Amino acid sequence: MFHLGWFLGSGFSVQTWALDPWAGNTGHDWMKGDLFVDLAASLERARFDYLLVEDTSMVEDAYGRSMETTLKYGMLAPKCDPVPLIPLLTQRTKHIGIAVTLSTSFYHPYMAARTMTTLDHLTDGRVGLNVVTGSSTRAAQQYGYDELMLHADRYGMAGEWMEAVGALWDSWEEGAVLVDRETPRYADHTKVHPVDFEGKHFRTRGPLNTIPGPQRRPVIVQAGASPAGRDLAAKYAESMLAHGTSIEGMKAFRQDMHRRMKEHGRDPATLKILFLIDPILGDSDRVAQAREEDMKAARWSDHAIEKALWGLSYTSGGEFDFSTFDLDEEVPDVWGNGETSTLRTFVEGARGKTLREAIATVDTHAGLAFVGSPDTVAAKMGEAMEEVGGDGFLLSPTVTRRNIAEIADGLAPALRKRGLIRDGYSHSTFRENLLEF
Ligand SMILES: Cc1cc2nc3c(=O)[nH]c(=O)nc-3n(C[C@H](O)[C@H](O)[C@H](O)COP(=O)(O)O)c2cc1C
Structure with missing residues (x-):
């Protein structure tokens, strides 16, 4: 399981x-x-x-x-x-x-x-x-x-x-709470401690x-x-x-x-x-495969590309503005100060691809x-x-x-x-x- x-x-x-x-x-x-x-x-x-x-x-x-x-x-x-x-x-x-x-x-x-x-x-x-x-x-x-x-x-x-x-x-501590209505005593103060961190x-x-x-x-x-x-x-x-x-x-x-x-x-x-x-x-299976084809095709749309570039800029911690990179050039080696492991996954997956191709084919979450x-x-x-x-x-x-x-x-x-x-x-x-x- x-x-x-x-x-x-x-x-x-x-x-x-x-x-x-x-x-x-x-x-x-x-x-x-x-x-x-x-x-x-x-x-x-x-x-x-x-x-x-x-x-x-x-x-x-x-x-x-x-x-x-x-x-x-x-x-x-x-x-x-x-x-x-x-x-x-x-x-x-x-x-x-x-x-x-x-x-x-x-x-x-x-x-x-x-x-x-x-x-x-x-x-x-x-x-x-x-x-x-x-x-x-x-x-x-x-x-x-x-x-x-x-x-x-x-x-x-x-x-x-x-x-x-x-x-x-x-x-x-364990046992500090008493809720003893007779005494009355809510909690045992000797079991509650400052932490002075x-x-x-x-x-x-x-x-x-x-x-x-x-x-x-x-x-x-x-x-x-x-x-x-x-x-x-x-x-x-x-x-x-x-x-x-x-x-x-x-x-x-x-x-x-x-x-x-x-x-x-x-x-x-x-x-x-x-x-x-x-x-x-x-x-x-046939319907799911057709759906996958449609989803893959949609990743090349202008909206999808803009959203993906937005995501990469955010993931870099705001250090890089991906709107300034050429979509038809290779993806530069940038790691940034944000979600470094996520951006690394993208950059490594993008080797040999243009930024546009990488956006359409490299997944950092799926x-x-x-x-x-x-x-x-x-x-x-x-x-x-x-x-x-x-x-x-x-x-x-x-x-x-x-x-x-x-x-x-x-x-x-x-x-x-x-x-x-x-x-x-x-x-x-x-x-x-x-x-x-
Ligand atoms: C699946 C996943 C979910 C995350 N959720 C959040 C989140 O809700 N808020 C946030 O600020 N960072 C989120 N992060 C960022 C990380 O928790 C982490 O702080 C960031 O990736 C930097 O660490 P890293 O360089 O070790 O990856 C998420 C990252 C991953 C991969």
Whole structure:
């Protein structure tokens, strides 16, 4: 059996609202949250382990050094804060885990520890935390910095941030909460401790001013795949989002993560690595293949190219404006200061191709290609996971109710019929379910 996650890759935002006949009314009502509630309920019906909600906090202007393209298409903006959305999603579900994204560069550890503990209570122990370092200069400026800190410094901060939030989550000992109505005594003050955390970047006194939640600390998720990102995940993460386009590459990634975990004294079974995929489904293999052809052709359109160039500019941390590069020349070797591993995947995949060709053919998020009827794709996913050795897949389709239904009511039942995914949830918390197998 393997695990399934869904990556809501543009967060609590407008999603696809134009240029897609299945967009519905989302352009107008995305901010009400119903679409995401439907998504969470559907994924629980499908028996997914979790839904991961991305977040960023800027209106980007890296591409063309203007906000025009961002706001023309609604690229990562407009977007609401995902934290208040989480309890709405868990009100309508009973078992699925929901991971929310917070940036270690911009969220103070005290605020993060308190927010996540609050969510752990409100979700009855079903919350996770996607730890990111941020990758946009414009986002850094929202929080008062002149520039985005350098990649190595961001990960230095992230390591310290994890220590600080961990100390706050441990500031109430087991057994500190009494709720003894007779005495009366709410809590035993000898079991509640200041943390007096003094780091290079953060200070916090503690203790946390709320009581531990059902999970005590949220499930930690991490996605950065640079060496520094892998080390952070090896030390703290319980699930990792990874990009893999070959069985060999995926195996090597897992082996590398397991080696790093052992160096930190951790059991590799306590990390579930989910590989990004974007299956193309149809009523039959023939229909799915035709759909794939159409999707491939659409990638050469002016809209698709503009959006892709926008994405590359953003991924570089705003360092490069891809509107200035010649579409018919080879892709230059640029790594930037943003999502370095994502941009590296693109640049390496683009060798020998023009920028236009690379945009149309290199995927930085879709991994192994799965195309076919639900049953065909389920079989192929099973074979691939068997070869990789575990732990599961992270699906990141465009969010339309059509795509949600195809996966929840087509693919997931086909996977279940083959015994490849869970057919129920044995436990009440996200962590227990995730680590069950
Ligand atoms: C699948 C995936 C999801 C991510 N989600 C977010 C996100 O929600 N917000 C964000 O600021 N960064 C996000 N990132 C960025 C990373 O978590 C990380 O901070 C960034 O990639 C820089 O690390 P790296 O150079 O180690 O890849 C994501 C990256 C990947 C691959």
